[in-house]
Amino acid sequence: MKLYQDILSIPISIGGKSVILTSDIVSEIDPVEVRKVSDLSTMVMPESRRHHAIWAWDNDISALHDEYKGVPVYGLVQTVINSGLVDEDIGLQLIKLTDNSGLYLIVQDGKVIEADLYSGNHLPIDESIGLSFHDALSIEFEVDELRLPKQEIESILDKSKKAEKVRRKQWVYRGIAVSLIATIAYGVDFFLENVFNEKISTYEAKKSDHDAIVERLHEAEARRLLNWPDNGVALARLMQLASVDPTILINDISLDEKTYSATVQNIDPDNIYKWATTKRNQDGSWTVNWKE
Amino acid sequence: MMNLKNIPSINEELKITLFVVAVAIGFSVYTVINRIDDRITPADYDQIETMSIAKQKMLNDTLKTNELPPLWNSWSVLKNVAELYNVKLTIHENTAQKQYEGPAASWHAALTGKPKDVFASLIAIQKAAPVHANVVRAVEGNALATISLLGVEQ
Numbered sequence: 474m475k476l477y478q479d480i481l482s483i484p485i486s487i488g489g490k491s492v493i494l495t496s497d498i499v500s501e502i503d504p505v506e507v508r509k510v511s512d513l514s515t516m517v518m519p520e521s522r523r524h525h526a527i528w529a530w531d532n533d534i535s536a537l538h539d540e541y542k543g544v545p546v547y548g549l550v551q552t553v554i555n556s557g558l559v560d561e562d563i564g565l566q567l568i569k570l571t572d573n574s575g576l577y578l579i580v581q582d583g584k585v586i587e588a589d590l591y592s593g594n595h596l597p598i599d600e601s602i603g604l605s606f607h608d609a610l611s612i613e614f615e616v617d618e619l620r621l622p623k624q625e626i627e628s629i630l631d632k633s634k635k636a637e638k639v640r641r642k643q644w645v646y647r648g649i650a651v652s653l654i655a656t657i658a659y660g661v662d663f664f665l666e667n668v669f670n671e672k673i674s675t676y677e678a679k680k681s682d683h684d685a686i687v688e689r690l691h692e693a694e695a696r697r698l699l700n701w702p703d704n705g706v707a708l709a710r711l712m713q714l715a716s717v718d719p720t721i722l723i724n725d726i727s728l729d730e731k732t733y734s735a736t737v738q739n740i741d742p743d744n745i746y747k748w749a750t751t752k753r754n755q756d757g758s759w760t761v762n763w764k765e
Numbered sequence: 766m767m768n769l770k771n772i773p774s775i776n777e778e779l780k781i782t783l784f785v786v787a788v789a790i791g792f793s794v795y796t797v798i799n800r801i802d803d804r805i806t807p808a809d810y811d812q813i814e815t816m817s818i819a820k821q822k823m824l825n826d827t828l829k830t831n832e833l834p835p836l837w838n839s840w841s842v843l844k845n846v847a848e849l850y851n852v853k854l855t856i857h858e859n860t861a862q863k864q865y866e867g868p869a870a871s872w873h874a875a876l877t878g879k880p881k882d883v884f885a886s887l888i889a890i891q892k893a894a895p896v897h898a899n900v901v902r903a904v905e906g907n908a909l910a911t912i913s914l915l916g917v918e919q
Binding site: 676686691697 | 778779781782786789790796797801804806810813814816817820823824826827828831832833862863867868869870879880881885887888891892894895896897898899900901902903904905906908915
């Protein structure tokens, strides 16, 4: 029977790489909650098709990291599962560290649902699930059969350092992105502002030309008129109405407005005033309206 | 106590980055558009050149005309025409009523008489002198026309 105590917690070589294997735990829920302890657990791998979540004790990982700086740490169960050494059909399997202690693995439907340390040839589980120590299969392998998982175990400190690094990096990216966006926006705005200013200065030059011309026109119009005022048409019509009715009633008409209205007692029966609209009033008079 | 759940994942950090970028883009676009809206082109921007050309032509045409006759000379003409039509010509400085407000020097006056005579005289006056007709009125056989005689001062 092979015992694996001597490959645990010291640097060994797997696939030409110096690594440390440590005992790990497979559990559906955080082992801290199972054991009600104040230690910290770190998740090694999330649940997958082949196993429930894999955990390790943070203190163990930190101690190994402190003792063997730069040597990656992997879980023994994690590595054994990854190497395909677990028999999918046998419910209880053991990785023996010494004659009476080691790691047990419980397999259900081809999935490792629980794994942890045992000692004194006694499982820290309820025997009523129908698994007995005598039926257990001992997993045996050579170190060079092992294939390392992709993800080494990181302590909470490692994870937090890593996360901090990611966070810092992201803040740098954010800074760069925001500066870039602000610069582009400023550039676009600067360009638009220049286009607008150019437009306005062109307009102002034209406007001042225009104002100078208007000023000169006003000066000229103080002494000259292009056309003398002529209200001949309107006055001739008023005269026509006044000839028929000398008592014509005209409320103030401003001749500039070109809208006319008069009230007469008689209208010329031979002249229907095509240029006007006429309306008969209750008192017999006529209201004549027209526009020019 | 440090907990794994409090360590933000890369995805969460990326989400924050995308959010920050989105906010920056939104704010930039909003600001640029707002500033575009604030830049108001004068209402007559498109017409100012055409207006200048039209005014210049008016100016050229106006400068080609003769100078207006002196006010006093025209005033004598007005008196003669009014007399001819049996209409009374009086000085009339009623600023409450509408009257000529142009740039030329003007004397304000009123013509009173029978409606037909007032209208006829005003037609004749406008042919004889530069006269702006302001307001006409007729009540019970009496008519009034206010006028502004235009000319140059002597």
